[in-house]
Amino acid sequence: MNYNWNWHIFFEPNPTGSGTYLDMLVSGLWLTIKTALLAWIIALIFGTVIGILRSLPSKTASWIGFAYVEFFRNMPLLVQLFLWFFVLPELLPRAAGLWLKQLPNAPFWTAAIGVGLFMSARVAVQLAAGIASLPRGQKQAATALGLTLTQGYRYVLLPMAFRIIMPPLTSEFLNTVKNTSVAITIGLIELTGQARAMQEFSFQVFEAFTAATVMYLAINIIVVTGMRFLERSLAIPGYITGK
Amino acid sequence: MFDNLDFDVIRRSLPYLFLDGMSFTLMLTGLSALGGLIFGTLIALMRLSGYKLLGRIAGLYVDFMRSLPLVLVIFWFYFLVPYIGQWLTGASRPIRVGAFTSSLVTFIMFEAAYFSEIMRAGIQSISKGQPAAASALGLTYSQSMRYVVLPQAFRNMLPVLLTQTIVLFQDTSLVYVLSIPDFLGAASKVAQRDGRLVEMYLFAAAVYFVISCVASYGVRRLQARIAIVR
Amino acid sequence: MIEISHVNKWYGPTFQVLKDCTTSVAKGEVVVVCGPSGSGKSTLIKCVNALEPFQEGQIILDGIKVNDPKTDLPKLRARVGMVFQHFELFPHLRIIDNLCLAQEKVLGRSHEEAVAKGNKLLERVGLTVHANKYPAELSGGQQQRVAIARALAMDPIAMLFDEPTSALDPEMISEVLDVMVDLAHEGMTMMVVTHEMGFASKVAHRVIFMDKGEIVEDAQKTDFFGSPRSERAQKFLSKILSH
Numbered sequence: 001m002n003y004n005w006n007w008h009i010f011f012e013p014n015p016t017g018s019g020t021y022l023d024m025l026v027s028g029l030w031l032t033i034k035t036a037l038l039a040w041i042i043a044l045i046f047g048t049v050i051g052i053l054r055s056l057p058s059k060t061a062s063w064i065g066f067a068y069v070e071f072f073r074n075m076p077l078l079v080q081l082f083l084w085f086f087v088l089p090e091l092l093p094r095a096a097g098l099w100l101k102q103l104p105n106a107p108f109w110t111a112a113i114g115v116g117l118f119m120s121a122r123v124a125v126q127l128a129a130g131i132a133s134l135p136r137g138q139k140q141a142a143t144a145l146g147l148t149l150t151q152g153y154r155y156v157l158l159p160m161a162f163r164i165i166m167p168p169l170t171s172e173f174l175n176t177v178k179n180t181s182v183a184i185t186i187g188l189i190e191l192t193g194q195a196r197a198m199q200e201f202s203f204q205v206f207e208a209f210t211a212a213t214v215m216y217l218a219i220n221i222i223v224v225t226g227m228r229f230l231e232r233s234l235a236i237p238g239y240i241t242g243k
Numbered sequence: 244m245f246d247n248l249d250f251d252v253i254r255r256s257l258p259y260l261f262l263d264g265m266s267f268t269l270m271l272t273g274l275s276a277l278g279g280l281i282f283g284t285l286i287a288l289m290r291l292s293g294y295k296l297l298g299r300i301a302g303l304y305v306d307f308m309r310s311l312p313l314v315l316v317i318f319w320f321y322f323l324v325p326y327i328g329q330w331l332t333g334a335s336r337p338i339r340v341g342a343f344t345s346s347l348v349t350f351i352m353f354e355a356a357y358f359s360e361i362m363r364a365g366i367q368s369i370s371k372g373q374p375a376a377a378s379a380l381g382l383t384y385s386q387s388m389r390y391v392v393l394p395q396a397f398r399n400m401l402p403v404l405l406t407q408t409i410v411l412f413q414d415t416s417l418v419y420v421l422s423i424p425d426f427l428g429a430a431s432k433v434a435q436r437d438g439r440l441v442e443m444y445l446f447a448a449a450v451y452f453v454i455s456c457v458a459s460y461g462v463r464r465l466q467a468r469i470a471i472v473r
Numbered sequence: 474m475i476e477i478s479h480v481n482k483w484y485g486p487t488f489q490v491l492k493d494c495t496t497s498v499a500k501g502e503v504v505v506v507c508g509p510s511g512s513g514k515s516t517l518i519k520c521v522n523a524l525e526p527f528q529e530g531q532i533i534l535d536g537i538k539v540n541d542p543k544t545d546l547p548k549l550r551a552r553v554g555m556v557f558q559h560f561e562l563f564p565h566l567r568i569i570d571n572l573c574l575a576q577e578k579v580l581g582r583s584h585e586e587a588v589a590k591g592n593k594l595l596e597r598v599g600l601t602v603h604a605n606k607y608p609a610e611l612s613g614g615q616q617q618r619v620a621i622a623r624a625l626a627m628d629p630i631a632m633l634f635d636e637p638t639s640a641l642d643p644e645m646i647s648e649v650l651d652v653m654v655d656l657a658h659e660g661m662t663m664m665v666v667t668h669e670m671g672f673a674s675k676v677a678h679r680v681i682f683m684d685k686g687e688i689v690e691d692a693q694k695t696d697f698f699g700s701p702r703s704e705r706a707q708k709f710l711s712k713i714l715s716h
Binding site: 372379380386394 | 519522524552564633
C-alpha cells in the first residue's frame, strides 16, 4: 500500500489555530459526548411517557403511542434532522423562525433534540416490552393495595421494567452516541466531523479515521463496563434479569 | 404559512428523483441486503463453528463494526476501497472506484455484522435434534447446514431480516455525506438548485415514510401469517 | 453387527454417563434397551452412530470402528437408520422431500429414483395420501411413521430407535409399534430404547436393562421377564408393569 503514514501528525498544529490535530479530535469527542448525553435525556423522558402510553389499556393512549413510534421510526434520521433544521424554521411564524435560525449553536440543539426524539421511539418500544413482560398480577396487586394507576407505575411497574430492559437500553445509548455523527450533515463538527476535517487539512486520511475509531471503541468499552457495574448494583437478589 | 411555497418543483423533478435517485437507493438497498445476508451468514457460521480462533475473529469483527457510527464507516471505506482495489488487482496506484461500488462495499461489510447476529440467533433457535437427525441420515456438516438448518433459520428469521432491511433502506440515505445522488441526495440537489428546501425535504420525508410504513406493515402481516402456520 | 465394548463416557470432568458398557447386537437380532430416565440408555444408542462422542472403549459397526478419527462418519451413519423421540422431521420440507433429501444428497440417487423409493415406503407405513403435506400437518404418530420411512429409505443394515413412542399420545403408540413389529418380523437388525414392554415381549430377542450408566442386566427375553437377576431390574419391571 503506497500510502505515507505519519503518526506524528496528531502533535502537529492544526490550521485553525486551536492547538494540535489531537486537540481538534478531542474537542470533537467532547461535543459527541455532550450531544449524546443531552439527546439521551430527551430520549429517556419522551420514551418513558410514550412507553407508558403504549402499555395502558386505553385504546386512544396506545394508538397515540403507536403513531408516535411509527412517525419517528419510518423516516431516516438524516431526513428528520433536515426537517428540524431546514424546514421547521420556515413553517413557523416569521419571527419565531428567524429566532430559531439565529440561535447560537443551532446544529448542537437541533442534533440533540433530533437524535433524542428519534431515539425516544426506540426507548418507548423497549419500555413497553419491559412492562408487558412483567407478570399481570403485579399491576393487579398494586391496584388491590389501593395504589392509584400513577403510583402503581411509579413504585411497582417502572422500577422493575427499567431493570429488565437495562441491557437493551445500554445498546440504545450506544446507538445514540453513534447517531450523533449523522449531525455532521447539519454542520455539527463532532468526532467524525473533526476526523473528516483533519483528513481534509492534513491529507492523513487513515490516521484521522483510526483515531476516531479508537475513540468510539473506547466509549463503547467504557459504557458497557459501566453499565454492567450499574446493572449489578441495581440487581435485585433472587431475581434474574438478562442473562 | 404555505403561501410562498411552490410544490410544482416536485412535479418537475419527479423523473430525476425517482429514475435516478430512488433507483440508486433501492438498488443499493437490495444488493447490500443480499450481500450482507450472505456475508453475515458466513460470519454466523464462523462464530458457531466450534473453532475457537475462527469464532473469535468473527466475534471481533461483529463487535467492531457495531461499535462504529455508520457515517465513519462510510468515510473509511470511501478512502480505503481504492487501496483495497489496488491490492486486489496488483495495480501500481490506488484504483478509481465508482460511488455505487464504494457504497455497496461499505453497506455489505457494515450490514453483515448486523445480519450475522440475526442469523446466529436463527441458527441457535433450531432444536439440536434437527442437525442430529440430519447427520444420522448421513448428511455431512455442510449438507446439514445447507439443506436442514439454514433454510429453517432463514425462514424463522425472515421478519427480522426484513425489518433490518427497512432500517438499511433508511440508512442508505447517509451516502449523502459523499454527495452521492441517492434519493435524498437527488432531492437535496434540486432543493439547493431551486432554493426549495422546504418543499423538497418535506417530500423526501413523506416518500421515505410511506415506503417504510408500507414495508413494515407487510412485515407485520407476514409475521402474523408465520405465527399461524407454526 | 454392533459390537460395544467397555465404553466409558463423561460429561465434563466428573459426571460419568456411561460406565464400562459392553454388549452386542447380532445380525437380525432385536434388542430392547430399557431403564429409568437418566440411566444413559439414549446416550448409549447415540454412541452407536457417533452422534454422541465417548472417551473410552470402542464400538464396531459392521466391521468399522465408529470412534476411529479416520472413519467416514457420514457414510457410516447413512447405513444405519435412526428414529428419534421427537421425530425430527424437517419442518420446511414436504413429507416426500423429507424422504428424498438424504437419498439424493448422500446416496446420490436421482430425484425420480428417490421419489419412487419414498412413495413405496410411504405406502408401506400407510401414509401415501400425505406425501405432499408438511410435517406440522400430520399427527405425532403419523410423523413418527414418516420418520421410520425416512430412515428405511436409506436401505439401512440396522435400525436404532431412541424412545420412538414416548413423545406420543397414548392412542398413537400402537400405529408406530405395528410398523416396528413388522420390521422385526422381516429380520431387520434393531436396537430399541423403549419402555414398551409389550413390544419387548412380542419381538425382542434380548433385553438390556441399564441404570446409572451401567448395563445391569443383559439377558434373553424369556430370562429377563421370567426371572430378572438384579434387584434394580425387578423393581423397575414391577413399576412399569403395575399399570
